[in-house]
Amino acid sequence: xxxxxxxxxxxxxxxxxxxxGSIQSDILFPENDEKINAxxxxxxxxxxxxxxxxxxxxxxxxxxxxxxxxxxxxxxEPGFKGYGVRHYxxxxxxxxxxxxxxxxxxxxxxxxxxxxxxxxxxxxDNSLLGGRVTVKPFDGVxxxxxxxxxRHYWHYNDSWISGGDIELNLDRWFKGMAEKNIFLxxxxxxxxxxxxxxxxxxxxxxxxxxxxxxILNTPEYVNAFDVRTNLQVGxxxxxxxxxxxxxxxxxxxxxxxxxxxxxVAMLSTSYSxxxxxxxxxxxRSDNMSFRSGRSVYGTSSFINHLPAFTxxxxxxxxxxxxxxxxxxxxxxxxxxxxxxxxxxxxLGGKYGTDVKVNFSHVHAIDRNDHVGDGSAMGTDGYGSAxxxxxxxxxxxxxxxxxTKRLSRSFVLNLMYMNQYYNKTxxxxxxxxxxxxxxxxxxxxxxxxTFTLRGEMQYLHTKEDEGDWMYGLLELTVLPxxxxxISDMYNxxxxxxxxxxxxxxxxxGSHRLQVGYGRTRAGFNCxxxxxxxxxxxxxxxxxxxxxx
Numbered sequence: 001x002x003x004x005x006x007x008x009x010x011x012x013x014x015x016x017x018x019x020x021g022s023i024q025s026d027i028l029f030p031e032n033d034e035k036i037n038a039x040x041x042x043x044x045x046x047x048x049x050x051x052x053x054x055x056x057x058x059x060x061x062x063x064x065x066x067x068x069x070x071x072x073x074x075x076x077e078p079g080f081k082g083y084g085v086r087h088y089x090x091x092x093x094x095x096x097x098x099x100x101x102x103x104x105x106x107x108x109x110x111x112x113x114x115x116x117x118x119x120x121x122x123x124x125d126n127s128l129l130g131g132r133v134t135v136k137p138f139d140g141v142x143x144x145x146x147x148x149x150x151r152h153y154w155h156y157n158d159s160w161i162s163g164g165d166i167e168l169n170l171d172r173w174f175k176g177m178a179e180k181n182i183f184l185x186x187x188x189x190x191x192x193x194x195x196x197x198x199x200x201x202x203x204x205x206x207x208x209x210x211x212x213x214x215i216l217n218t219p220e221y222v223n224a225f226d227v228r229t230n231l232q233v234g235x236x237x238x239x240x241x242x243x244x245x246x247x248x249x250x251x252x253x254x255x256x257x258x259x260x261x262x263x264v265a266m267l268s269t270s271y272s273x274x275x276x277x278x279x280x281x282x283x284r285s286d287n288m289s290f291r292s293g294r295s296v297y298g299t300s301s302f303i304n305h306l307p308a309f310t311x312x313x314x315x316x317x318x319x320x321x322x323x324x325x326x327x328x329x330x331x332x333x334x335x336x337x338x339x340x341x342x343x344x345x346x347l348g349g350k351y352g353t354d355v356k357v358n359f360s361h362v363h364a365i366d367r368n369d370h371v372g373d374g375s376a377m378g379t380d381g382y383g384s385a386x387x388x389x390x391x392x393x394x395x396x397x398x399x400x401x402x403t404k405r406l407s408r409s410f411v412l413n414l415m416y417m418n419q420y421y422n423k424t425x426x427x428x429x430x431x432x433x434x435x436x437x438x439x440x441x442x443x444x445x446x447x448x449t450f451t452l453r454g455e456m457q458y459l460h461t462k463e464d465e466g467d468w469m470y471g472l473l474e475l476t477v478l479p480x481x482x483x484x485i486s487d488m489y490n491x492x493x494x495x496x497x498x499x500x501x502x503x504x505x506x507x508g509s510h511r512l513q514v515g516y517g518r519t520r521a522g523f524n525c526x527x528x529x530x531x532x533x534x535x536x537x538x539x540x541x542x543x544x545x546x547x
Contacts, residue, residue, distance in 0.1 A: 021053040023545040024120070028073055033537040035496055036518055043071045048120065052087075061091040075524075075533040076123045077297075079153040086151060087127065100132040106146060107305075108165045108189035112243035112264050113224035113290065115305035116150070121524060122531045126292075126300045127151050128161060140172030150292040152300050157292040159195035161303060181234050189226040193248070193292065193303065196220060216257055216378050222248040224262075224290060224304070239268045243288070250294045252328060258381030262287040264306060275340040282333050283309055286365055286384055289327035299529055302327075308528025309334040310360040310397060313417075315439050316470050316488055317459040321421035323395040325528030329365040329384070330394060334358070351405035360397045364390030393432070396420040413441040423464065426530075427523070435461035451476040455486075466492015480505055488520060513542040 028046045032039060047068065054063040065087040072080055089102030105127050107115040118125045130148020137143065144165040149156040167187040171177040177184065197218050224245035231238050242265045249257040264285040271278045283306075290304040306325045309332035313319040338356040341348035366388035369381075399417035406412055417437040423430030436459070443453040457470035472486040482504040489497050500517030521535040 016057070018056045019053065019547075020056070021051070021547055023049075023051050023543065025049040025541075025543045026073060027541040028536065029539040030074070030536060031538045033518065033535070036498070036535040036537065037521065038518070038535045038537040041074070046071050046073050048073050050120070059093060061093070062089065064088045074536050075531060077153075080123050082154040084154070086154065087125075096137065097133065097135045099134075101130075103127045103129050103151070104132050104146075104148075106132060106144070108144075108163070108191070109187055109226050109228045109243075110239075110241055110266065110307065111305035112241065112266075112288070113189055113191045113226045113245065113304050114161075114163060116303075117305075119526055119529070122299060122526060122529055124299050124529065125151055125153075126302060129156055130161075140169035142167045150301070150303065152293065152296060157296060157301065159193050159292045161191065161193055161292060163189065163191035165189040183232040185230045187226075187228045189243075191224045191303065193222040193224075193290075194220060195222070195292075195294065216249065218249050218257075218294060219247060222246055222290075235273045236271045237269070239266070241266045245288070245290060248290065248294075250289055250291050251297075252289045258287070258379060260287045260381045262290070264288045275342065277336070277338040279334070279336040281309055281335070282331075283307070284331050284365065284386070285327065286329045287327075287381070288329075299531070306528065308332070308362075310362065310395060310528070311336075311358050311399065312526060313399075315415065315437075315441075315455070315457060316472075316486075317437050317457040317468055318399070318415070318417055318439065319525075320459060320468065320522065321419060321423070321433060321435070322523055322525035322530060323362065323397075323421070323528065324426050324523070324525060324530040326362075326394060326425065329367070331363045331365055331389060332360070333362075334360040349404070351407075354401075354403040356401045358397070358399050358401075360395070362394040362396070364392040364394060366390050392422065392425065393420060394422045394425050399437075409445045411443045413439070415439040415441075430464060433461055433463040435459050435463075449478050451478075461492075465490055465494060468492070480507055482506075484515075486517075509546045511542075511544040513540075515540045515542075 026048050029044065030038070030040045030046060049068040050065060052063065052065040055061065064085060066085050068083045069081060070083045087103040089100055089104055091098060091100045105116045105118065107117070116126050116128055118127065128146065128148030128150055130146065132144065132146040135143045145163070147160060147162040149159070150161055165187065167185060170184040170186065171182060197220055222245060224243065226241065226243040228239065228241035242263070244261065244263040247259040247261055249259055251257060264283065266281070266283040268279075268281040270280070285306055288304065288306060291301045292303050293301050306327060308323055308325045310323045313322070336356065336358045338354070341353040341355070343350065343352045347353055366385045367390055368383040397417065397419050399415060402414045404412050415438070419435045419437065421433045421435070423433055438458045440456045441453070443451060445451045453474040453476070455470065455472040459468040461467065468488060468490055470486070470488045472484065475483045477483070484502040484504070485500070487497055487499045498518040498520045500515060502513055502515035504511065504513040516539045517537070519533065519536045522533060523530045524533050
């Protein structure tokens with residue numbers, strides 16, 4: 001509503017006001033299916049619908065978003081349900097500063113102590129409602145200050161989040177650096193969470209000579225800090241970042257309400273030139289769960305974000321066992337090398353060949369419990385040597401991808417993937433799953449109008465539900481249509497087909513997709529954040545419009 005009241009002001013200030021927006025509506029007509037345990041759950045129609053309008057002028061912007069989630073798609077948390085306006089803002093901006101009032105998203109550095117964002121497929125919208133000021137007092141200097149309450153679906157958590165960030169682009173001060181293709185950025189951030197003491201938070205412990213009750217005092221102020229530097233010299237770059245926070249007891253798994261401080265350290269290097277790229281990353285996190293509500297569950301209560309350092313796979317079977325970042329602590333490594341063999345060479349052939357190798361490994365940190373029975377409530381919880389690994393492997397993924405144009409009309413993509421997935425750590429039970437995955441993806445262009453793409457995938461494992469097969473055909477008819485059919489089949493334990501068919505129509509800024517089929521129960525992940533999606537069956541309609 002705030003943005004609507006601002007419209008006359010906008011029109012008076014500037015003759016030219018640019019209005020933009022979008023409509024997104026995903027609809028499911030659910031059906032029962034005992035074979036895949038799909039339950040209709042009462043609603044004949046389930047939908048997630050968003051309508052957003054923004055107005056921009058020279059010095060003043062405004063926006064508002066209406067959300068209808070009263071009959072949401074399957075798998076979202078109970079608090080997700082509802083409808084109304086929970087996103088609105090006014091933004092005043094000039095050359096040297098801007099001021100935002102209302103709902104906003106922000107990220108400091110890599111997000112280790114603050115990252116608010118929206119990801120509709122995961123049900124994440126942890127925006128802040130409050131105010132933010134961004135100032136650029138000198139060339140190469142950016143300063144931010146903010147305060148607000150974090151959104152938790154249809155209400156806001158009681159705590160107040162405040163903070164500041166400063167970033168210096170030193171190459172802007174020394175012209176000789178830029179002339180030599182050297183760029184150096186340093187930054188520092190601070191975030192404070194103010195949350196009232198929850199009062200009588202107690203733990204009852206039974207001893208040999210009786211029963212004792214301990215009252216735990218939770219800190220009202222939690223502070224987090226982040227320092228970082230990013231150096232780029234020609235084709236080489238290195239990013240180092242370290243963040244830490246004061247004790248912040250929360251009800252996370254394994255070590256609920258411990259008073260241990262948290263930290264995360266990251267080093268990331270990359271090198272790229274024409275035809276080649278190299279990426280090396282390492283990250284260690286320890287007790288860096290940072291929520292705006294201590295006793296609140298769900299992804300939308302996280303103030304910060306810890307990247308997974310694993311590849312986000314798009315192929316169906318490669319994404320069957322996705323990894324979710326463990327905020328309680330992990331060692332994570334990732335290495336990636338990409339190389340293009342030139343045309344008219346032995347390995348490049350007539351059109352050249354692209355090869356990419358990616359390796360990621362995530363391991364437990366070392367933990368030495370202070371309490372013999374594992375109950376560490378009210379203590380530091382555990383000791384942990386920085387460089388020492390724990391006993392458990394959480395995840396490992398080695399994949400090799402090859403892209404080869406065999407003719408002007410036909411492109412072939414091949415992938416092999418070897419994966420270890422600790423289902424007990426990520427999902428709570430299931431043990432270690434070791435799988436080998438094979439993918440062949442071919443695209444043939446008949447002419448300017450018709451293109452046919454096909455996928456064949458196979459996953460082999462002796463654990464969990466056993467082997468899987470997947471096939472897809474996708475016919476594109478320019479300029480408007482796409483027809484897709486697919487089937488994911490479990491040939492190991494269940495022998496169930498998860499078939500799907502879609503017709504997609506595009507024209508201008510409109511996109512309409514109509515489909516029917518089954519969806520397997522599993523996790524939908526992005527950047528190490530995951531949402532469990534139950535099995536479903538039925539007709540679907542998806543409509544998107546941007547204006």
